[in-house]
Amino acid sequence: MMRNWKKIASVVYGYAIARLALNTYLYFGELPLEYEQGTGKQEELDRRYMELLGWHLDGEYAKVLEKIEDFRREIRQEMETVVAYSDAVQIYEYVLNRIERRFVNGFSGTEMEIETLVGNVMRYLASAKDSTLQNQRIHEILRQLPIRFTRQKYFSMVHDALTTYLGADYTGLEEVMYLLRCGSLIEFSQRYDSSYGKLNGILDDLRDLSFKDLTKESYDKTSRQVKEAGELLLNLTEYYNHLGEMVNDLYLLCLTGPEAMRDVEKEASAFAILRGLWGQYGKGSRKIPQDIFEHLPNLEGVQEEYFEKYQQLSFHQEEETDPLVSRVDRLMSTSTFADLEENQRQGHVTREDLEEVVATFFAELETIFSSSQKPVMRAIMATTLSYLPICFHSPDELQCYIRNSLDCCTDLAERAICMELLQQMMEMDGYELV
Numbered sequence: 001m002m003r004n005w006k007k008i009a010s011v012v013y014g015y016a017i018a019r020l021a022l023n024t025y026l027y028f029g030e031l032p033l034e035y036e037q038g039t040g041k042q043e044e045l046d047r048r049y050m051e052l053l054g055w056h057l058d059g060e061y062a063k064v065l066e067k068i069e070d071f072r073r074e075i076r077q078e079m080e081t082v083v084a085y086s087d088a089v090q091i092y093e094y095v096l097n098r099i100e101r102r103f104v105n106g107f108s109g110t111e112m113e114i115e116t117l118v119g120n121v122m123r124y125l126a127s128a129k130d131s132t133l134q135n136q137r138i139h140e141i142l143r144q145l146p147i148r149f150t151r152q153k154y155f156s157m158v159h160d161a162l163t164t165y166l167g168a169d170y171t172g173l174e175e176v177m178y179l180l181r182c183g184s185l186i187e188f189s190q191r192y193d194s195s196y197g198k199l200n201g202i203l204d205d206l207r208d209l210s211f212k213d214l215t216k217e218s219y220d221k222t223s224r225q226v227k228e229a230g231e232l233l234l235n236l237t238e239y240y241n242h243l244g245e246m247v248n249d250l251y252l253l254c255l256t257g258p259e260a261m262r263d264v265e266k267e268a269s270a271f272a273i274l275r276g277l278w279g280q281y282g283k284g285s286r287k288i289p290q291d292i293f294e295h296l297p298n299l300e301g302v303q304e305e306y307f308e309k310y311q312q313l314s315f316h317q318e319e320e321t322d323p324l325v326s327r328v329d330r331l332m333s334t335s336t337f338a339d340l341e342e343n344q345r346q347g348h349v350t351r352e353d354l355e356e357v358v359a360t361f362f363a364e365l366e367t368i369f370s371s372s373q374k375p376v377m378r379a380i381m382a383t384t385l386s387y388l389p390i391c392f393h394s395p396d397e398l399q400c401y402i403r404n405s406l407d408c409c410t411d412l413a414e415r416a417i418c419m420e421l422l423q424q425m426m427e428m429d430g431y432e433l434v
Helices: 005-029 041-057 061-103 114-126 131-144 151-165 170-183 186-191 197-208 216-259 264-282 302-312 323-331 351-370 374-385 395-407 412-428
Strands: none
Touching: 005 216, 005 264, 005 302, 005 323, 041 061, 041 216, 041 264, 061 170, 061 186, 061 197, 061 216, 061 374, 061 412, 114 131, 114 395, 114 412, 131 374, 131 412, 151 170, 151 351, 151 374, 170 186, 170 351, 170 374, 186 351, 197 216, 216 323, 351 374, 395 412
């Protein structure tokens, strides 16, 4: 056994048992009881989590380990589906934001001139303290600008930006392609889940809507639908993140428990909470008895204390490469759904690899574009371009792009809202407009 493993196991166990107890308490008492009408998916996932928890409480760790990795993978897939739905709703929200001014009585455009705004934007970018912050700001600005170019121009811009990944490892390319697929409705089209009846109904309505013929009444109705979908997806996101954290902690307890040194008092409080909640679930009740509540003060600040200790641990070379330690470290990651295995694809991105990936993406995107209205296509273009590496060679080239984007937008209402969004973004970041 590695010389440092007992210390690692003890710290991780203390962190996981405290967080598991508190998260299960939160899940029991505060999360919404309904997440989607017409589906029992969340109820079934709840049942399976409580089954795993019950096995752990009874000391049947082997049974937990046999099932928990597949269960974690399933939750991750569900979360990716929710992300795809969220990105789809955001595309339509983008469209609605840009036509809102059509329905404002007495609209007369924006007070600030284009040249003045462009000057403010460039000074705002120059005020960034480092290149990382500056790139973040550029991406957000690109997302807000009106889009007025052809598919061919867009495809060329995407292709040129992706050549940045030539010679790099595959991870970066895979990550950006996932973002592009999410921001272009491709992931949504492939992850469409018939069990999400309410969300599907809203998104079907949005897809069939004629944005050109929208009235004030239909705009207001659609805006309410988008808001309702956003709230529902926020609940689902919270649910899957929460469930993912609990499963991670249960997994950590099984991996570290055999070697961990325990704080008996804190562990007893955690197990009292978990056993009490598990018993209530078995009775079909979400009511939390007072005796469970009384154990909470004993766990106050415990997970933060142990996480700080974990960050201070010094890992030796043989531990960093050990599969068990690697798995524990990934489960302790701030990313709830981090991969537990190393990326299997070795080597670097070649020209042939890149062209194949890009061709596949463009073919899928053509299918999306062929069934989308122009405002939706523009929303997809703006969103996806904001995910790509910066491809401007100089500040002057970027300034020219920003100015042309605004000048070429003949829809005064859309241009006004885009300029207003840019102003709001700068002001919220503390920049004083000139």
